[in-house]
Amino acid sequence: MSTVYGIEIEGLSKRYGEGAAAVDALKDVNMRVLPGEVVGLIGPSGSGKSTLLKCLGAVIEPTTGRMALSKQVIYDNGWKTNDLRALRRDKIGFVFQAPYLIPFLDVTDNVALLPMLAGHANAESRMRALVLLKALDVAHRAKAMPPQLSGGEQQRVSIARALVNRPPVILADEPTAPLDSERALAVIRILNQMAFQYQTAIIVVTHDEKIIPTFKRIYHIRDGKTHEEAGEGRSFE
């Protein structure tokens, strides 16, 4: 029986522009992340991290290559699946460097918005949001507005938002950048717990030296090419 990967990329490349002005942002990228696994994606500025993240997030189309999320093929050498918007809503969770919570929705509705968009009833959506907020230890701020939360609380709420539709994949873009060491490690611990609990494949893009040793597997990206290496997999404590 073949292995089912949360994320599976083969020979992915992305070219911007044409002719002499063409820039190859990604070159033959290969990547596999298992469900329940958290891997790091590390690279200097301009190495192609953001382009890879945008391809993984179904925001831009790769030029060539194949990509599948939890068995569903998204791109395959010029072919792409229909309704990428619904795919992002149902299959991919996003955690950003800044939490980017919707400022006019309270904590519960920030999280419950996704299941509501997917067509679930408001009450059921809020119930799902509260379960996650409780798991992430921010249920006591359920009625607060985003500006009333600390940075760590906001990031936990954004993790809850990423998880609420039970996506097979979460893409975390510098999720610990604005946090101190203690809170940064707490966020990584939560992501690992959630990955294990919900069998979610998580890719964490980071420069953060504090958290890099916690990954068991790391993809380095430089000049659009990736190579994989084993991480230290240190404890989060």
Next chain:
Amino acid sequence: MISLAGRDILHAWSKFAFTGIGLGLLIGVTLSMAGIYRGMVDDAKVLLNNSGADLWVVQKNTLGPYAESSSIHDDVYRSIVGMPGIANAANVTYLTMQVRKGSADVRTMVVGFEPGKPGEPRYLLAGRRITRGHYEAIADVKTGFKIGDQINIRRHDYAVVGITQRMVSSGGDPMVFIPLKDAQEAQFLKDNDAIVNERLRTAGNPSTNSLRAVESPENVDNLQSSNRNVNAVLVKVANGHFAETVAEDIRKWRHLQAYTRSQMEEILVAKLIATSAKQIAMFLVILAIVSAAIVAFIIYTMTLGKIREIAVLKLIGTPNWTIASMILQQALGLGLISFMVGKTAATFWVPIFPKYVLLEPGDAIRGFVAVMLICAIASTLAIHAALKVDPAEAIGG
């Protein structure tokens, strides 16, 4: 699904409230302008209603007595009243002038009428009708005069014995009613210098003074009040007769112009205030364009302030129509707030306008629909900007 627009409005309610107040005052001005036009039309109709006439007989080839000056002899009404189909007829004069009220001037239309005949004020708020032949007056309440006040018109003082209401000229000037003879004198009487001048001219004119008489009593009398003219004859048509038929007879046999109620309304509404109506219409169009520009600018600015949130919403899978609907609802919400502020403001400030302003419910409904349409159209710019937002902006890089 929760209302994103409603939540955003509640979150930034002060921004919406202040914007709504500003825009609402503009809408209040727009509604008031429409009310001013309605007031002008209503004034014209009230003028016709309160005259109690079915026909207006005026000088031939004129649109008198309100839209153009008209002068006919005051004995013409005798020949008219004897015609078939006429129940009553009366002379009237209309003279727009400034009358003194204390230290201030009040612009009024002085009406000369014959008590008990068409042309007299239909009802009184206070006091009594004119019972003496001279020097009594009935004033519209808007003139500010009270019972017992003295009004100085030309050389004479008139005691205010009655107060009436909504008796205004087509221009909105409140009316003062005085006896016809006094009004004729006020309208046509010459001043002393003019009389002296005219005496000299008459004395020196062989055709009028062949015997070179210095001052005959007849000449003096003629010089002082020789003009026995009035502006119009108001006619009440007898039951069972058509006003148009009677008017046609007057035109044919008396060589005068006779207007029916509908013709007079056409003159007052379509001709006399046509330019004012166009002026107001132009102003309304400009106000509508300014309102649309303001709404478009505000909604566009608010949308640009939420570009990052919109990018996040698109990234997490919010459909375009949900985002467009949020912006449209906010624009309509702003329109609703603005309209309520505008309607309330107009209702409160209209009574202090010097002329009559009529706020009709139909205009309010049309105004509301127009505001909502303008807001919907104005939101398209912001919707276009929001739909162009790339979800990749949320990721950065």
